[in-house]
Amino acid sequence: MSNPKISLSSPHMGGDEQKFIQEAFDNNWIAPNGPGIFSFENDIENYLENVNVTALNSGTAAIHLGLVLLGVKKGDEVLVQTHTHVASVNPIIYQGATPVFIDSEVDTWNLCPVFLEKAITDRISKGQKPKAIIAVHIYGIPYKIEAIRTVADKYNIPILEDSAEALGSSYKGQKCGTFGDIGILSFNGNKIITTSGGGALITKTKAEKEKAIFFATQSKDPAPYYQHSEIGYNYRMSTICASIGRGQMKVLNNHVVSRRAMHDFYLDLFENVEGITVFSVPNEDYYSNYWLTTILIDSEKNNTINRETIRLALEQENIESRPLWKPMHLQPIFKEYPYYGSNIAQSLFENGLCLPSGSNLTAMERAKIRRVVLKLYQR
Numbered sequence: 001m002s003n004p005k006i007s008l009s010s011p012h013m014g015g016d017e018q019k020f021i022q023e024a025f026d027n028n029w030i031a032p033n034g035p036g037i038f039s040f041e042n043d044i045e046n047y048l049e050n051v052n053v054t055a056l057n058s059g060t061a062a063i064h065l066g067l068v069l070l071g072v073k074k075g076d077e078v079l080v081q082t083h084t085h086v087a088s089v090n091p092i093i094y095q096g097a098t099p100v101f102i103d104s105e106v107d108t109w110n111l112c113p114v115f116l117e118k119a120i121t122d123r124i125s126k127g128q129k130p131k132a133i134i135a136v137h138i139y140g141i142p143y144k145i146e147a148i149r150t151v152a153d154k155y156n157i158p159i160l161e162d163s164a165e166a167l168g169s170s171y172k173g174q175k176c177g178t179f180g181d182i183g184i185l186s187f188n189g190n191k192i193i194t195t196s197g198g199g200a201l202i203t204k205t206k207a208e209k210e211k212a213i214f215f216a217t218q219s220k221d222p223a224p225y226y227q228h229s230e231i232g233y234n235y236r237m238s239t240i241c242a243s244i245g246r247g248q249m250k251v252l253n254n255h256v257v258s259r260r261a262m263h264d265f266y267l268d269l270f271e272n273v274e275g276i277t278v279f280s281v282p283n284e285d286y287y288s289n290y291w292l293t294t295i296l297i298d299s300e301k302n303n304t305i306n307r308e309t310i311r312l313a314l315e316q317e318n319i320e321s322r323p324l325w326k327p328m329h330l331q332p333i334f335k336e337y338p339y340y341g342s343n344i345a346q347s348l349f350e351n352g353l354c355l356p357s358g359s360n361l362t363a364m365e366r367a368k369i370r371r372v373v374l375k376l377y378q379r
């Protein structure tokens, strides 16, 4: 009997993507430049409002260029939340800078403002003021926007807002991606919309956007030949990917509705299950796209079932689930770098699980997930 896999989050095409790709072919605008890319950037600018958007070939590239624009250089220190995807951190290393890891708070699982400030004052007392803060809206839940901004402004340190997972989320009605001094998005295959692979840099000014495009296209000086006075990168998005993105922008709102419906499905499923909390926004100011729905398992309340029992039961039925991000300060590659916290992120990793959350999951797939979970709790 076939038992097709249920994924955490898979690409979900809207229908117009191929039409826009055809348009690129018809105009022979295949290169990473031209009207297809400008249209995609326009779509995102209209959606986010009052920002400038540069389409790039990955979210990782966007974070890297963001650090370059913020002037992060060799020997600098960059504060970053430990509970995140590795792409929030690797670009710090690309620049020859040092990551300083900060724990989560329990309300949003993002950057803890208390440990953030502790880290800043401690780094200053050791002789160096950190150059930037990377704040992440993990799983689509906005970080504590006001508290983090207050700390950043107090010490005059810019925020790079990693909104890779939070396109469609907002705080007090303002869209995620627009809160940082610089923001980034990802359109990787597993994100809420995808260009197959891609990302974007979000800046406040047109001048920063122009500078980003300059860096992203090998930093060519204005000359009839190839002359370079600065290090450049090959980070621009291809028109084919941007064409997919134009189609995806048309269905972004639908995807947000569907992901939020998946979150409601899990709230209902676990409503009467002792010891399981479906992670949700702390209050009405926060609006999450619920890119992934996650649960915390309190194994003290439920001594026979832990994170692995649930994960393995799902896996046996070919349903994908995954532990929450393993903290970056516990990664073998980053273990030598400073960390400020009280092991909240570590406890999340040990007790938390991401569940299938795609906007394209069918009623039958949901019924199967329900069946497997309920079976676990039958004595």
Ligand SMILES: *Cc1c(COP(=O)(O)O)cnc(C)c1O
Pocket: 058, 059, 060, 061, 084, 085, 087, 088, 136, 162, 164, 165, 185, 186, 187, 188, 197, 198, 199
């Ligand atoms: C996916 C992701 C990225 C990286 O984006 P890519 O497009 O895959 O390079 C960065 N930060 C976070 C939090 C992510 O989830």
